[in-house]
Amino acid sequence: MRYVTGPIPFHDEVYEETATMMLTMSNLVLVDSREEPYVVWKPDEMSGVVFSAQLQHAQAGTCTVKVEIFRSDDNQNAVVVKEFANVSRPGSWSWTWDGRLDDGTVAPAGVYVYRLGAYLYGSAPPDRDSNRSDYLFIERAVDENNEPMLYAEYWGYDDRETPEDETDDEHLYFIRWYVLKDSLNTNAHRGEIWLFDPELQRIGTWDLAQLPCVEHNHQPDGLTASASGVRHGVLVRVPVSLMVTPGEYLFMVHAVDDHAAEEKHHRRKFALPLNAQLHVEIDKVRVYYRxxxxxxxxxxxxxxxxxxxxxxxxxxxxxxxxxxxxxxxxxxxxxxxxxxxxxxxxxxxxxxxxxxxxxxxxxxxxxxxxxxxxxxxxxxxxxxxxxxxxxxxxxxxxxxxxxxxxxxxxxxxxxxxxxxxxxxxxxxxxxxxxxxxxxxxxxxxxxxxxxxxxxxxxxxxxxxxxxxxxxxxxxxxxxxxxxxxxxxxxxxxxxVRNGEIDNSWQADPLRRSYLQWLTSCLGVPYEWGGRWYGGKAEDVRGDASGYDNAYNGYGFDCVGVVNAAAKRAGYNWPLEPYTVSALVTETYSIPITWEQREPGDILARAGVHVVTIYRVNGTATNPTDEVLDAHGAAPEGEPQSLYNTTHRCPKNASYWRDRGFRPYRLKSYPQ
Structure with missing residues (x-):
């Protein structure tokens, strides 16, 4: 460059001076072809994800393009870093990510955030550009133990005072806590919460400038930033209709800086977004049936x-x-x-x-x-x-x-x-x-x-x-x-009762009901003196001082199971029998012959034991009836495990007859 000074005062001659200088223009610009600052990866459905950009520069040459891919819940540590040297500028660049992480494994399905950068090494100063802000950053807050945290915590349910109408109901989520940092102490220009469903589709958008910030008295100031960082926690109302698919939902926080004046291409840029992990703390679970x-x-x-x-x-x-x-x-x-x-x-x-x-x-x-x-x-x-x-x-x-x-x-x-x-x-x-x-x-x-x-x-x-x-x-x-x-x-x-016990099985409705109730007791543990279905493992028999001090009759013994089924069936006994000797008295039963026996009758021996006839087989002289039994001691040669519950006894009626048992018919009382 040549320049000439004008006449110097008080001198007749013209003084001419020549100088040479070099100007370096920082004009490398990267324009991302993708509008949103994230990509979706589904390894079962996709073979790859394409990244591409336009590289603008006033002078022809080459540059280096760098790709950094982050999990959406961690925008600090890249899981993929790739550099591409000798990329033509100006010109176009593209690369297809095959879904593999730097460690060689296939990335799990999810939403990933990324940063593209272009670098002209060797220039002084180095010429560079990126698709992400150099000023604005979204970070997790830290708890009292200095552990990073950012959650979409379940806050509550709002039925909009119309409990009969679910269409206007909303879930409330507390997005806590994210921090906005801006190196020039400038608030974000705009920002949103994005909701992704389990299929990784973006299904909801909320303006951060409109959401109440719990951290700041419910004021809508979710875009405030500073160099040291401003902590935010905003409430998001999600229509119930948006969350009907079971699975993982993602709440992503994103923001755009307000530094068009400082950016050489006069653009506002995204900060790297950050996903708020959904967090619902379960207090208890209970099982119900209908x-x-x-x-x-x-x-x-x-x-x-x-x-x-x-x-x-x-x-x-x-x-x-x-x-x-x-x-x-x-x-x-x-x-x-x-x-x-x-x-x-x-x-x-x-x-x-x-x-x-x-x-x-x-x-x-x-x-x-x-x-x-x-x-x-x-x-x-x-x-x-x-x-x-x-x-x-x-x-x-x-x-x-x-x-x-x-x-x-x-x-x-x-x-x-x-x-x-x-x-x-x-x-x-x-x-x-x-x-x-x-x-x-x-x-x-x-x-x-x-x-x-x-x-x-x-x-x-x-x-x-x-x-x-x-x-x-x-x-x-x-x-x-x-x-x-x-x-x-x-x-x-x-x-569960046997619903197949019908008129052909036992015509008398009371005895039929008794048999049905008796089948609901199958599998209940044997317990001497027990008269209920069981369920309290700490209960014991006797009055063991200093132990549990009481026995309340859980489980069934031979008389207890007959008593429970008869009471459920509607026999309306004035008092509950607690012994076989009581059960065979005229208060509760009447003796019958072997020829008269039917399903629902009992076989008993006073002071010893009682069983119930389930099906009648054989003859009066050789009865092979199937019986239901609650017995705590197995006969010799029989498995003990079977005899610790109410069960279908492998010993038929002949076994009991040979041991002095005789048939009785339970006696009912009007209601």
Missing amino acids: NLTERARAYPFTTDTVALRAIVWVRTRQGYYAFCGMGFRNSSSGWFENDGYWFATGTDGDPIIWNEDSLPRLDAAQRVYRWPGGMLHFSWYRLTHSVDSEQNLSFKQTDFKCTCNNRAEHIHRYYYYPPFTSLSIGWGTDALPVALGTSRYAVRVIWWVRGQRRVVASPAPAPGRYQSPNPSPVNWDLTWSQNCDEREEYPVRIS
Whole structure:
């Protein structure tokens, strides 16, 4: 460059001066072809993701393009970093990501955020550009332990004061806490919360400038930023209709800077977005069942259709809510119809209630909402009643002797948890395969928070071999037997009656009903003096001082099971018989001949034992009737496990006749 000075005052001549100078222009510009600052990756459906950009520059040459891909919940540590040298400028650049991370593994399905950068190395200063802001940053806040945190915490449910209409209902989520940092102390120009459904579709958008910020007195200031960082926590109202698909939902925070004046291409740029992890803290889970054939019939028949549900309770800042991820509708009354006939037998214990309509039930006033949280993992178990098969039992789990009333006496204990069947039914089913007799159903719910495994369970121990709780209390919830000592470990009981016992089986309606009720007792543990379906493992026989101090009759003995079924059938006995000798008196039964015996009659020997005829076979002189029995001691050569429950006895009527038993017909009283 040449320049000439003008005439210098007081000099006649012209002074001419020549100089040369170099100007370096910083004009490299990268223009991302993608409008949004994220990509969606589905390895089962996609072969790759294309990234492309236009590179603008006044001078021809080459540059380096750098790609950084981040998980949406961590915009600080890239999982993919790629550099491409000798890229022509000006010109176009593109690259297809095959879904592999830098460690060689395939990235899981999800939403990923990214940054593209172009660099002209060797220039002084280096010429560069990026599709993300150099000034504005979105970060997680930290808790009192300096642990980073950003969650979409479930806040509550708003039915808009129209509980009968679900279409206007909203879930409330508290997005806490994100921090906006701007190196030039400038607020963000704009920002939004984006909601992605489990299919990774963006289904909702909320303006950060309009959302109330809980951190700042509910003022709509979610875009305020500073060099040191401003912490925000905003409330988002999500229509229930947006969250109908079960699975993981993502709340992504994004913002755009306000630095067009400082940017050489006069653009406002995205900060790297950040995903707020959905967080719903479950307080408890309970199991309920409903008879879909006859809702008031808490003791179903084998011919009935039964529904089963896991319902979780969540304690939030707004209240205590019940949720289920599987709806139930008998009408158009909403997501989950609760008409007061969802039975919870055993959930809070198993009280002795003779009126079946009075069994514990989910309060009809309790509304059950659609589950708003992430994916939960369910482990269901159908538990059958049997003695404990473990070899190493705790002190409280053994049959031991103590001195009661100056005599040695066995304190009898029964355990029925170990035999179990796993069920894969998620939140539940509307077609539970019901089994004749009594079974119990328990569920464990597992989810993850900040990499930590969380577990809640309906009141029942988890299946597995015996593990001593000492010195590892962490394993306590993984055992069956050890946990049977806890008073609240009662899985839900469903006692099913044989619905095929009809007129052809037994014409008399009372004896037919008696047999049906008796079949609901199959599988219940034997307990001397017991008269109920069982369910409290801490109960013991006797008055063992300092132990449990009482016995309340859980489980069945031979007289107890007859008494329970007869009472349910409507025999209306004035008093309950507690011994076989009482049962064969004229108050409760009348003797009959072997020729007169029918299903529903009993075979008894005073002071010894009693069984019930289930099916009549053979003749009067050689009866081979099938009988139902509740017996605690197995005959020689028979498996003891069978004789610890109410069961179909392998010994037919001839066995009992040969031992002095005779038939009786139970006697009824008018109501």
